[in-house]
Amino acid sequence: MFRTLKTGLRIWRRRGAAWPGIMAARVAANALLRLPRGLMVEPTQNCTGGCTGCPPPEEPEDLSPELLARWLDHRPTPPVTIHFSGKHSDPLAAPHLRELTETARRNGSMVSISTIGLGFSHGMEKLPVDRWIFSIPAATGEGWKALRGADRLEEALAAVRSAASGNAPMVELVLTVWRQSAGDPGKLPGVAAAAGAHGYKAVFGNYDPEGRHFGRVGNLALDSPECPYRLGPDGNPELKVKPRGCPLAGCLFLDASGTLRPCPFAGDDAPRVTEPSREAWRRAASWTGFKRNRAFPVCRYCP
C-alpha cells in the first residue's frame, strides 16, 4: 500500500498536475464499459536470458508499434495501465521497445516494464516508463547458477542501477523464490539497497503445468512454509489455500503476434481475438466472468 502510494506520488510529480484527474476519468470510463482497465503487452517472443534448457523460438515474433496503436485506437476508452511483460520471453529483447513504450505512454496513465534485466543497453534508462520491475530468480550467484546455468546476478543488478539513474519514478526489485533460492529473501533488502532500487519484494515462483522453464515441479520451494503449493495425492502441485478470484481479472493480454487473450497463462483452449476492432474489445470484456470463476484449466494453479 505504502509502495503504491509512493509510486503514485512520484508519477504525479513527473506527469504533471492533471494526471490524477485523467486517470480517475479513465478508471470510471473503463468501469462503465465493464472493460478490464489494465493491458499486459508482450513486445516479443524472444528472450535475453539464454538460460540452460530454454532455447528461444526459431522465428520469434515481434509486436509492431503500429499494431499496438491499432489495438489502442479501437479500444472504446484508453486503458489505465499498460504493462510490458514476457511470457517465456523478455521485453528487453524487443527491437521496437522505444516506439512501443512511446505509444503506450500516449495511451495509458501508467506504463511499466517487467524484465529479468539481462540485455539492458545504454539509453534504456531514458525510456518513457513510469515503473521498472526487475525480477531475479535468486539473490546469490550460486542460486543463479543452479537455476539459469550461469551466474548473471551482477549483470541484472547493473541494469537496476542504470534504470535507477534514469527518470523512471519507480524502480523495483522482485525476488522470485524457487527451491534453489529459498534462503535468499533475507538477503534481498541489502541487494536491493546496493543496486539503488526504490522498492523490493519477494514472491514465490508459480507452477507451470506445461513443465517448461523455471516453473517445473523440481524448482518449486515446496519445503518453505510460505510456499503456496504442496504436492497433492497424485504427485502434482496443488494450492494449499483455495484461491479467490483471478489475480489478473483487471487486465487483458496482447501477445507478440497481436492476439488479444484473457491472460498470459490461459492457453490455446481459451478464447482469443486476432484482429483489432471495437467488437473485439467488447468480446474480450466478456471474458472477465470466466476469469473471476477461474474457468480455464490452468486457473487452478494460479495462487
Ligand code: SF4
Ligand atoms: S527461462 Fe525465462 S529468462 Fe531464461 S531464457 Fe527461458 S524465457 Fe528467458
Ligand code: SF4
Ligand atoms: S490462468 Fe486463470 S486464474 Fe490465472 S491469471 Fe489466467 S484467467 Fe486468471
